[in-house]
Amino acid sequence: MDFGIKFGTPEKQRGACAVVGIFESRKMTESAKVLDKITQGHIKNILTSGDIDGKVNTSLLLHNVPGTQFKRILLIGLGKEQEFNEKIFLAVINSTLNALHKTAVADVMLFLSDFPNKVRTNDWKISQTVIATISSIYRFDQLKSKPENNQSKLRKILFCIDTQEELIACEQAMQQSLAIAHGMNLTKDLGNLAPNICTPTYLATQAKDLAKTYKLKASILDEKDMEKLGMGSLLSVARGSEQPAKLIVLEYYGLGKKEHPIVLVGKGVTFDTGGISLKPAAEMDEMKFDMSGAGSVLGTMLAVAELRLPINLVAIIPATENMPSGNATKPGDVVTSMSGQTIEILNTDAEGRLILCDALTYAERYNPKIVIDIATLTGACVIALGNLTTGLMSNDDKLAQELLEAGEQAADRAWQLPLWDEYQDLLKSNFADIANIGGRTAGTITAACFLSRFTKKYRWAHLDIAGTAWKSGKDKGASGRPVPLLTQFLIAQSRASS
Ligand code: BES
Ligand code: MN
Ligand code: ZN
Numbered sequence: 267m268d269f270g271i272k273f274g275t276p277e278k279q280r281g282a283c284a285v286v287g288i289f290e291s292r293k294m295t296e297s298a299k300v301l302d303k304i305t306q307g308h309i310k311n312i313l314t315s316g317d318i319d320g321k322v323n324t325s326l327l328l329h330n331v332p333g334t335q336f337k338r339i340l341l342i343g344l345g346k347e348q349e350f351n352e353k354i355f356l357a358v359i360n361s362t363l364n365a366l367h368k369t370a371v372a373d374v375m376l377f378l379s380d381f382p383n384k385v386r387t388n389d390w391k392i393s394q395t396v397i398a399t400i401s402s403i404y405r406f407d408q409l410k411s412k413p414e415n416n417q418s419k420l421r422k423i424l425f426c427i428d429t430q431e432e433l434i435a436c437e438q439a440m441q442q443s444l445a446i447a448h449g450m451n452l453t454k455d456l457g458n459l460a461p462n463i464c465t466p467t468y469l470a471t472q473a474k475d476l477a478k479t480y481k482l483k484a485s486i487l488d489e490k491d492m493e494k495l496g497m498g499s500l501l502s503v504a505r506g507s508e509q510p511a512k513l514i515v516l517e518y519y520g521l522g523k524k525e526h527p528i529v530l531v532g533k534g535v536t537f538d539t540g541g542i543s544l545k546p547a548a549e550m551d552e553m554k555f556d557m558s559g560a561g562s563v564l565g566t567m568l569a570v571a572e573l574r575l576p577i578n579l580v581a582i583i584p585a586t587e588n589m590p591s592g593n594a595t596k597p598g599d600v601v602t603s604m605s606g607q608t609i610e611i612l613n614t615d616a617e618g619r620l621i622l623c624d625a626l627t628y629a630e631r632y633n634p635k636i637v638i639d640i641a642t643l644t645g646a647c648v649i650a651l652g653n654l655t656t657g658l659m660s661n662d663d664k665l666a667q668e669l670l671e672a673g674e675q676a677a678d679r680a681w682q683l684p685l686w687d688e689y690q691d692l693l694k695s696n697f698a699d700i701a702n703i704g705g706r707t708a709g710t711i712t713a714a715c716f717l718s719r720f721t722k723k724y725r726w727a728h729l730d731i732a733g734t735a736w737k738s739g740k741d742k743g744a745s746g747r748p749v750p751l752l753t754q755f756l757i758a759q760s761r762a763s764s
Contacts, residue, residue, distance in 0.1 A: 267399060267400055267403065267420070267421065267422070267423075268422040268423075269392075269396055269399075269422070269423050269424075269425070269440055269444070270422065270423075270424045270425070271376045271392070271424070271425045271426075271427060271433065271436050271437055271440065272375070272424050272425070272426050272427070272431070272714060273299075273426070273427055273428070273429075273430055273433060273539065274426060275300060275305050275428065276297045276300045276301055276377055276426070277300050277303075279335065279336070279375055279426060280335030280336065281335070281336055281337075281373055281374070281424070282336070282338065282371050282372055282373045282374065283335050283336060283337065283338040283339070283366070283369075283374040283375070283420070284297075284301065284336040284338075284339050284340070284374070284375050284377070285339075285340045285342055285362055285366075285370040285372070285374055285375065285376050285380075285401075286298045286301060286333070286339055286340070286341055286342065286377065286380065286555060287341075287342055287343075287344045287358075287365075287381065288313065288318060288319075288320040288341050288342065288343055288531075289344050289346065289347040289350075290319060290320035290321055290343070290345055290346045290347075291319045291320055291345070291347070292313040292314075292318075292320055292331045293320060293347065294309065294310070294313070294757050295339060295379070295380040295648070296377075297376075297380050297381070297426075297483060297494075298341075298380075301331075301334060301339065302311065302399050302506055303357070303612075304334060305331050305332060305333040305334055305335050305397060305511070306332075306333060307326075308331050309331075309339075311340070311708050312317065312326070312328065317341060318341050319343070320343045320345065321343045322343050322344065322345040322354055322357055322358060322380060322688065323343065323357065323359070323361045324342075324343040324361075324683075324733045325340055325341060325342045325343065325361060325362065325365040326340070326341045327340050327341075327365065327369060328333055328340070329341075329343065331457060331586055332382075332679070336375075336389060338369070338371060338468045339677070340362070340371075340374075340587075342358060342362050342365070343358070343361075343529075344358055344380070344381070345418050346691070347357075349383070349741065350382045350384075350385075351385050352385050352386060352677070353403055354676065354763045355381055355385070355394070356394060356398065356637075356687055357384070357390065357533075359394065359395050359398045359514070359611075360383070360402070361397060361593065362749055363402040363420075364375075364396060364402075365507075366418070366420050367402065367403075367418040367420060367552045368613050369419070370419045371419065371420060371476045372419050372420060372421045372422065372674035373421055373422035373423070373424065373439065374423055374424070375423075375424045375425075375426055375568025376395070376401045376423060376425050377426045377688060378391055378392070378422070378425055378426065378427050378428075379426075379427075379428050381470050382499070383600075387432070387433065387435070388425075388427050388432050388435075388436055389436050389438070390439070391425075391440035391628070392436050392439045392440050392443065392630045392676075393440075393442065393443035393446075393499050393676075393678060393705050393720060394443075395423065395425070395461055396423075396439075396447060396569075397441035397443050397446060397450070398446055398748065399420075399423060400448075400450075400451065401447070401450070401746070402418075403417075403418050403420070404451060404454060404455065404523045405417070406458040406743065408453065408455075409459075409460060409463075410450070410737035415572065416731065425440075427446035428437045429668065432573050432655075438684060441573065442573060442703075442753070442757060443636075444591070445570075445572040445573045445675075446569050446753045446754075447567035448568060448569065448572060448750055449566055449567075449569035449731070449746075449749045449751045449753060450565055450746025450747075450750070451565075451746070452472075452476075452564060452565045452568050453558070453561040453562050453564065453565030453746045453749050454559070454561075454743065454744040454746045455743060456469070456472065456557065456560070456561035456564065456565075456742075456744070457554075457555050457557070457558050457735065457736055457743075457744025458563050458744050459554075459582055460554065460745055461536055461537040461553075461554040462600060463531050463586075464554070464557065465509045465536050465615060466509055466510065466511055466512040466535050466536055466585035466586055466587070466633035467509065467510065467512065469514060469534055469536065469557065469560055469564075469583065469585045470486045470512045470514050470585065470591070471513065472564060472761060473486070473514045473516055473581075473583070475563060475651070476505040476516065476564060476567060476568060477516060479571075480518070480567075480568070480572070482516050482517060482567070482571060482660050483516070483517040484514070484515070484516050484517075485514075485517075486497075486512055486513070486514055486515075486670070487511060487512065487513035487514075488512065488705065489501060489504065489511055489513075489667070491513070492624075494755075495604055495622040495624075496602065496603075496604045496614070496626065497603070497604045497628075498601045498602040498604070498624075499601050499602075499603040499604070499609055499620045499621070499623050499624050500513070500584050500586070500604075500620065500624040500625070500731045501601075501648060502599065502601040502611065502620060503535075503541070503586050503595065503614075503617045503620050503621050504586040505591075505595050506541055506542075506546075506587075506588070506589040506590055506591040506593055506595065507586060507587035507588070507589040507591070508589075509536070509586070509587050510628065511584070511585060511586035511593075511686035512583075513582070513583070513584055513585070513625065513628070514534070514560075514581070514582070514585055515580065515581065515582050515583075515585040516564075516567055516580070516581040517578075517579075517580050517601070518567060518570060518571055518575060518576050518577075518579040518580070518581075519578050520576045520578060520579070520760070521576055521577060521578050521763075525577075525578050525633065525763075526578070526633050526634060526635040527577075527578035527579055527631075527632075527633075528577060528578070528579050528580070528634065528635055528638070528756065528759065529580045529581075529582060529629045529632055529634040529636070529637045529638070529639065530558075530563045530566060530567075530579065530580070530581050530582070530638055530639075530752065531559075531580075531581075531582045531583070531622060531625045531626060531629060531637060531638070531639040531640070532559035532560035532561070532562060532563030532564070532581065532582075532583045532639070532640050532641070533556070533557070533558075533560060533584070533618045533621065533622055533639070533641035533642060533643065534555045534557045534559065534560030534584055534585030534586070534615060534621075535556040535557055535585075535586060535587065535588050535618060535621070535639070535642075536554070536556070536585060536586070536617075537553055537554055537556065537587045537589070537750060538553040538556040538587075538588045538615070538617065539553065539588055539589055540588065540590075540591050540615035541588045541589065541590050541594050541595060541614030541615060541617060542594050542595065542596050542597060542614045543597060543613045543614040543615040544590055544615075545615060549738070552736070552738060552742075555620070555642060555735055555736040556588075556642050557585065558642050558731060558735035558744060559639070559640040559641040559642060559729075559731060559735075560585060561744065562585040562640050562731070562735070562747070562748055562749050562752065563582075563583060563752075564581065564583070565579045565746065565749040566581075566749050566752040566753055567579065567581050568755065569749060569753045570756055572614050573753075573755055573757075575584055575757065575760045576625035576760050576763070577756055577763065579750070579756065580629075580632050580634070582628060582629055583625075584621040584622065584624065584625040584627045587734065588614070588615075588617040588664045590605070590614075594614065595611055595614050596610055596611075597613060597614060598609060598610070598612070599611045600697060600698045601620075601626065603623050603624055603720070604623075604624045604627040604628065605623070605624075605627045605709070605719075605720055607699045607700060607720075608652075608698040608699045608700070608720060609695075609698055609699065609701070609702055610671040610695040610696075610697050610700070610701045610702065611622075611702050612695075612701050612703050613702065613703045614703060615705045616702045616713070618641050618642070618643045619702060619713055619716045619717055620702060621722075622639055622643075622717055623716070623717060623720040625639075625718070626639065626720040626721050626726075629724070629751070630724070635725070636647070636665060636722050636724070636726070636727075637721060637724050637725070637726045637727075637728070638726070638727045638728075638729065638752070639717065639726075639727075639728050640727070640748065640752070640756075641714050641728070641730060641731065641732075642729060642730075642731055642735050643710070643714075643728075643730045643731075643732055644657075644709045644713045644730055644732055645706075645709070645732060646709030646710045647709075647710040647715075647732045647733055647734035648732050650683070650710060651681060651733055652733055653733045653734060653737065654677055654679070654682070654733070654734070655680060655681045655733070655734065656673070656678075656679070656680040656729050656730065656731050656734045656748055656751070657680065657681065657683055657729070657730035657731075657732075657733075658670065658673075658680040658681060658682045658683070658727060658728070658729055658730075658732070659683050659684075659685045659711065659714035659718075659723065659727070659728045660685065660725075660727035661685065661718060661721060661722075661728065662725040662726065662727070663728050665725050665726075665727050666682050667684045668755060668758065668759075669727055669729075669751065670682060671754055671758075672717045672751050672752075672754040672755035672758055673748070673750075673751040674751035675752050675754050676753070677750065678720050678734075678747055678749075678751040678752040678754075679751075679752035680729060680748070680749050680751060683710060683711055683714070684711065684720060685711065685714055685715065689704075689708060689711050689712060689715050690715050690718075690756055692704030692705055692708065692712045692715070693715055693716055693719075694710060699705040700719060702716065703708075710730055713730070714730070729738065729748060729751075731738065731747065731748055734747045735747055735748075736752065740752060
């Protein structure tokens with residue numbers, strides 16, 4: 267897919283297809299008026315016919331419109347002009363893409379002045395369109411015997427802007443969103459892969475490939491290395507599995523090596539059966555997505571490396587399966603984490619925190635400026651926030667705020683939950699320093715409380731992506747989130763530090 271930015275007004279342009287907005291009811295945008303004029307009222311005639319009145323999610327494809335240099339014109343409903351907002355913009359872009367994918371159109375021009383500027387600037391509109399376009403042509407057919415024959419013909423989108431001052435910001439937004447989309451595609455592929463293929467070893471190979479392509483440093487620690495480091499908590503999750511666990515580390519240096527890095531830690535449970543605390547059978551297949559935190563860390567690393575952002579970034583991925591077996595950890599087992607704290611494992615299905623805690627302790631050796639962990643950690647988060655919003659908890663309110671803003675900017679939103687000390691009591695154990703579960707209440711917060719016991723030495727935030735990393739139902743599949751939020755955050759960090 268190609269994107270480009272052009273400067274100028276519609277009458278001077280040519281191409282296979284122009285997309286032109288219509289407000290409700292039958293109100294022409296500026297670009298529609300210009301095209302109407304050079305076509306001697308053709309568009310107005312169509313509007314009078316009543317075939318399109320401007321409602322959102324409607325469109326009308328016109329062929330051979332006399333007097334223009336476009337082969338086709340796609341009229342697209344924008345809804346009521348006063349009500350136009352971000353949400354409607356995104357809906358309009360999706361309905362435009364749907365309409366275009368049904369045609370044989372290969373290249374298309376969008377006039378950004380059609381979309382009222384009151385909410386967002388053109389660079390934002392370009393970012394969102396680039397990401398939506400690449401998402402709309404994403405297919406995961408590598409495991410089908412024959413590729414599906416439903417590929418779109420769309421190859422190029424040109425954005426037409428009308429003031430030259432915006433050009434630099436728009437071009438930068440285009441580059442950044444392309445990198446985000448590439449990162450999301452990697453994250454989606456890893457999430458969608460079957461769990462017999464996407465094992466901890468496979469994730470390690472993917473990380474090494476990424477390192478080769480982008481000249482990163484990759485280190486893969488195996489179970490022996492982890493034993494030497496005292497990662498008894500991580501290893502307790504891997505005990506039931508035939509697949510060896512891996513601790514995957516990638517290092518990217520966009521600044522001198524002395525600069526403190528930002529560390530991303532991603533939960534890489536390549537399949538979560540629950541272990542001895544076995545999950546019910548229904549929809550257990552979806553637990554192949556339990557490595558989505560790891561996938562999003564790799565996707566973000568790709569985006570950052572592609573953009574050569576001036577930051578230092580370290581990715582740490584604890585990767586394992588969570589399986590039941592004669593060797594598996596049992597409820598009641600007590601293990602010793604790398605930090606020295608002992609943990610009573612009351613439920614083997616609360617395994618994410620058990621692997622993350624050792625990875626978070628390992629992160630200390632990088633003297634990190636900031637550590638962010640990303641994990642499909644709790645079903646409770648899905649209950650609290652649904653599939654729209656990522657749960658955010660942090661020991662640093664400024665960091666939390668910066669992440670919330672990045673999510674807002676990237677249309678990949680998070681919402682903060684409290685991490686007050688009072689919640690810590692729920693993790694009391696009679697037999698060890700800490701239990702791995704709280705009670706039935708506040709499950710997302712108690713999971714973060716558990717992690718917070720291991721993050722006292724640095725500024726830290728936790729993203730619970732249990733609801734946002736994938737979609738279930740008919741559109742079952744990985745979403746590529748929160749690569750946009752994370753990359754946006756890192757772009758903002760790179761600006762702040764340069
Ligand atoms: N991977 C799951 C969390 C999850 C559940 C993600 C549903 C997406 C959808 C995690 O390992 C888990 O099993 N958590 C338990 C914790 C509980 C035992 C305290 C949960 O949420 O039920
Ligand atoms: Mn689990
Ligand atoms: Zn899990």
